[in-house]
Amino acid sequence: MKFVLKSAVIAVAIWIATLLPLDLAVTGGEAEWWTRALAFLALGAVIAALNAIVKPILTVLALPITILTLGLFALVINWFILWLTAWISEQVDFVNLSIGGFWQTLLAALVISFASAVMGGLLGSNRG
Template sequence: MRVLINGLALWIASWVLPGITVESTAATEVAQGNSTAGVVLAFLFIGLIFGLVNAIVRPIVSFLSLPVTILTLGLFTIIINALMLMLTAWLSSYTPVNFVVDSFFWTAVLGSLIISLVSLIAGSITRTR
């Protein structure tokens, strides 16, 4: 369920922000010409990578940056979310499905805010939180 929510959140962020894109060749080949199925598979794959990054790397980074997070009254978590988005984009560059975030500051920060908001709403609707 979390992979579906992450995929939906990433799709909405790429729909709202022009600097976030998903480029896929393998997913469209798997879908055998059906571009909608290829896009859905691509976003589910990126959602899986994003979920793994948030499950493995994010707790370590959050723990190590705890003093800065406390000092900024929690606002540094926005930067951590943007870093996780950039890490997902970097990891996906080694796969057939490329997730591209064009700039760190505005696109990644706004994208992480949109993804957090969509994940919060979808998680509360599906009760997966």
């Protein structure tokens, strides 16, 4: 249940990021409103899974450079997770996440991280 809640929070954060001019677009599920919502939920589930599996490994491996940059390298890790999500979504037919250049994707990753942290804190999905 916790994974579903985190996926829904991240899906809303992705939707918020697509409303901003950051060259972030989600295609797929244009038939009905619920298929569009499922497309965002699928992307949210992919990001939540990558955050649970890949992000801890990258965080440990990049710990020295994260310490040297006073934590700013964590944004690059978030960018990589968003880029990896876009690559995974290109491999399926149901949904596609298209991203822009490096800086726009970095800002989109920052917006998604901030929005999901705020919403997760309000809903209590980040509690251990």
